[in-house]
């Protein structure tokens with residue numbers, strides 16, 4: 727023989743348990759998304775460093791092409807001067823100015839090589855950071871796994887209890903129960919002597935009589951069902967009707 731108020735109180739306990747397990751499971755998992763975000767940022771940094779290096783390679787190649795071009799001009803000028811073909815002054819002028827440009831391009835080339843070393847070191851650093859960030863993700867997932875498992879088991883057990891308890895209740899009571907839950911209110915309050923523990927409203931004597939008989943009584947103050955298992959008289963008439 728079970729009283730409806732006892733079933734409702736047990737259901738409220740099961741729902742407390744569900745909320746608690748759900749909250750703890752989410753908290754346990756919280757460290758993983760953080761590390762995943764850091765990992766994604768590290769991956770983006772690697773992609774950015776690669777892009778910068780690719781652009782730099784293009785610049786180096788363009789510089790090398792120019793260098794070859796001017797070396798060809800110098801060779802042609804030299805040949806013209808050797809063979810005596812064409813305008814010797816013009817060829818000499820071209821040779822001198824091309825050599826000056828080549829000097830400049832070679833200086834650029836050296837600077838570009840130094841910059842390449844810096845960019846390659848940056849890329850290597852970013853790649854090392856990505857590896858470390860990936861390890862943190864794996865560690866975070868592994869670290870929270872046992873706690874997630876425990877809380878999931880709690881959650882499943884409490885959900886099972888809640889389903890079982892709900893099957894014992896009438897539809898009208900369940901509707902009211904869910905309405906209170908939807909308003910973020912625990913639907914059952916403990917009665918301390920004659921006072922609702924949730925809202926401190928003192929219950930009238932008639933309500934106290936009903937409670938002692940094991941009947942469902944809502945608090946006049948907050949509307950929660952009042953639960954006082956110690957007050958219920960063992961041979962109450964109402965209790966005998968349950969089954």
Ligand SMILES: [Zn+2]
Nearest residue numbers: 922925945948
């Ligand atoms: Zn109350």
